[in-house]
Amino acid sequence: MDLKLLDAVATREERDAVAGFAGGGRDRLLPALHAVNDRVGWISQGALNLICETLHVPPADAYGVASFYSLFALEERPERVVHVCTDLACRLKGADTVCDVLTEHVGAAGKARAGVTWLRSPCLGVCERAPAALTFQAGDPATTELLAPATGASAVLAAQREPAGEGSPPVIHQRDGLRLLRRVGVVDPSSLDDYRAAGGYAALRNALRMGEAAVIREVTDSGLLGRGGAAFPTGRKWAATAAQPTGPHYLVCNADESEPGTFKDRVLLEGDPFALVESMTIAAFAIGARQGYVYLRGEYPRALRLLRNALEVCRERGFLGVDIMGHEGFSFDIEIRRGAGAYICGEETAIFNSIEGFRGEPRTKPPFPVEQGLFGKPTVVNNVETLVNVPLILTEGAAAYRSLGTEASAGPKLFCLSGNVERPGVYEVPFGTTLRSLLTLAGGVPEGRSLRAILLGGAAGGFVRPDELDLPLTFEDARAAKTTLGSGVVLVLDDLADLGGFLLRIAEFFRDESCGQCVPCRIGTVRQEEAIKRVLAAGADERPLLREVGQVMRDSSICGLGQTAWNAIESAIDRLGALQ
Numbered sequence: 001m002d003l004k005l006l007d008a009v010a011t012r013e014e015r016d017a018v019a020g021f022a023g024g025g026r027d028r029l030l031p032a033l034h035a036v037n038d039r040v041g042w043i044s045q046g047a048l049n050l051i052c053e054t055l056h057v058p059p060a061d062a063y064g065v066a067s068f069y070s071l072f073a074l075e076e077r078p079e080r081v082v083h084v085c086t087d088l089a090c091r092l093k094g095a096d097t098v099c100d101v102l103t104e105h106v107g108a109a110g111k112a113r114a115g116v117t118w119l120r121s122p123c124l125g126v127c128e129r130a131p132a133a134l135t136f137q138a139g140d141p142a143t144t145e146l147l148a149p150a151t152g153a154s155a156v157l158a159a160q161r162e163p164a165g166e167g168s169p170p171v172i173h174q175r176d177g178l179r180l181l182r183r184v185g186v187v188d189p190s191s192l193d194d195y196r197a198a199g200g201y202a203a204l205r206n207a208l209r210m211g212e213a214a215v216i217r218e219v220t221d222s223g224l225l226g227r228g229g230a231a232f233p234t235g236r237k238w239a240a241t242a243a244q245p246t247g248p249h250y251l252v253c254n255a256d257e258s259e260p261g262t263f264k265d266r267v268l269l270e271g272d273p274f275a276l277v278e279s280m281t282i283a284a285f286a287i288g289a290r291q292g293y294v295y296l297r298g299e300y301p302r303a304l305r306l307l308r309n310a311l312e313v314c315r316e317r318g319f320l321g322v323d324i325m326g327h328e329g330f331s332f333d334i335e336i337r338r339g340a341g342a343y344i345c346g347e348e349t350a351i352f353n354s355i356e357g358f359r360g361e362p363r364t365k366p367p368f369p370v371e372q373g374l375f376g377k378p379t380v381v382n383n384v385e386t387l388v389n390v391p392l393i394l395t396e397g398a399a400a401y402r403s404l405g406t407e408a409s410a411g412p413k414l415f416c417l418s419g420n421v422e423r424p425g426v427y428e429v430p431f432g433t434t435l436r437s438l439l440t441l442a443g444g445v446p447e448g449r450s451l452r453a454i455l456l457g458g459a460a461g462g463f464v465r466p467d468e469l470d471l472p473l474t475f476e477d478a479r480a481a482k483t484t485l486g487s488g489v490v491l492v493l494d495d496l497a498d499l500g501g502f503l504l505r506i507a508e509f510f511r512d513e514s515c516g517q518c519v520p521c522r523i524g525t526v527r528q529e530e531a532i533k534r535v536l537a538a539g540a541d542e543r544p545l546l547r548e549v550g551q552v553m554r555d556s557s558i559c560g561l562g563q564t565a566w567n568a569i570e571s572a573i574d575r576l577g578a579l580q
Helices: 012-021 026-040 045-055 059-066 088-092 095-105 152-159 192-197 202-210 212-222 234-242 264-271 273-287 301-316 348-356 384-388 390-396 398-402 435-441 475-480 499-513 519-538 543-556 560-564 567-576
Strands: 080-085 116-121 133-137 143-147 249-255 289-296 333-338 379-383 412-419 425-430 451-456 462-464 489-494
Touching: 012 026, 012 045, 026 045, 026 059, 026 333, 026 348, 045 059, 080 095, 080 152, 088 095, 088 412, 088 489, 088 499, 095 152, 116 152, 133 152, 143 152, 143 301, 192 273, 192 301, 202 212, 202 273, 202 390, 212 234, 212 273, 212 390, 212 398, 234 273, 234 379, 249 273, 249 348, 249 384, 264 273, 264 301, 264 384, 264 412, 273 289, 273 301, 273 379, 273 384, 273 390, 289 301, 289 348, 301 333, 348 379, 379 384, 384 390, 390 398, 412 435, 425 435, 435 451, 435 489, 451 567, 462 567, 499 519, 499 567, 519 543, 519 560, 543 560, 543 567
Parallel strands: 080 116, 249 289, 249 379, 289 333, 412 489
Antiparallel strands: 080 133, 133 143, 412 425, 451 462, 451 489
């Protein structure tokens, strides 16, 4: 390929960062960009030229990819950056105060001072310990540290290069009746021996004995539905992929949970990483995949470290690689691909583009991933929570699994409680548990406060009023109530919450995170934000315009981001009387 490059030369540090990618193809573009950004703190034109030459990628394409992700910088900035979450849960818990203190002592957001800068960030996925901040220090190696809960003082110290550590391990507030969370906080997440002593790898052993078809049949009979929000039958997805005559087949774990208020997958990754490795290995065996990918949020440093350790240990001990667990002919391995700050990459086809080295924009469907997914081959995409249900099914049996929950929504479900609630965290309950019971488990709203509303399902979800707390938490009951469980967000707002400001932040979030590929979403999210600003500033009645824009986005956007960007605002108007 004859590449036309600008007259810019990479530095020695940049050349060292890219050296390991020689001989790679376009699918190594995202890791190469990470390597340079990690080493230097930003991606210069010289570094981009070198990456293009090394991977044979057109410069315009490489620039388009690098500029797509919020964690990459294309202009020089300090080696130390503090990202302060200003999204929904953190906003409720004092993120604005943290920003005010940083502005006073460090300077305005985005301005370099004394070798550091700080930035406002969308959700960092640590909502149970809000407000949160993430510090990034470029170098060899780069370090990423989580500060949660953060205060103005601790954020200033982090900016001044005081080590924050990688954050606390996840805390589970319940212990009775746990299945998915039973090992979190109990078993050493870095020890394969401890994982096996607690029942790990019994499910894979059962799967190898049963055979591929029987595994798919058991998952199908269990009634397991996808836990990422779409609730698609997992067994049907696996069966459709396994039946495809073309190969190779791929498996992708979507660990890029970026929905504001969602953090359940992070808790599983940090507390039980071997469970994900085993679950992916079972899925790969069933669908005939030899290669899997975990697409992991770039903002999860602890999860990254523990998952890397789990993969290395499993390879050493024969639980990944060739002839897994002595089963001749079954070979499978997993590669981690770090995201770089793009909510849209939680969409399954956007993940494919990101892994392949393109902008993380969704693809039109059909064809569906089970036919043409990653690299144009049949692919299964499941999120972390969906996958870690599989070992339960293969150890307890489909009938026992299905006995939990309801006929249409089987098994246990994880919910992420945050906001104005006494004990925020991840809670595991059977489908059919009422919202009231779940809120009681978390201690309800703080004493002296009253409940105003609950945002169910995240920024793409809907609001529930205090008089609707007896809603059973199932997919079918949520649909009947004209709301959604989404990714399991239960974000509690008390009587002091600024509902108008909360809705404006939702609109800003979708404006920022729209990939811009389709006109309805690209323009509609901007118009939605503008209308809410007019309401809050002057009391104008913008509801007719909001409904019109929202309906256009819902009807004609390419992917779920645009199709759901109006959901929460619509429900706030209709159920809470907001924006009057």
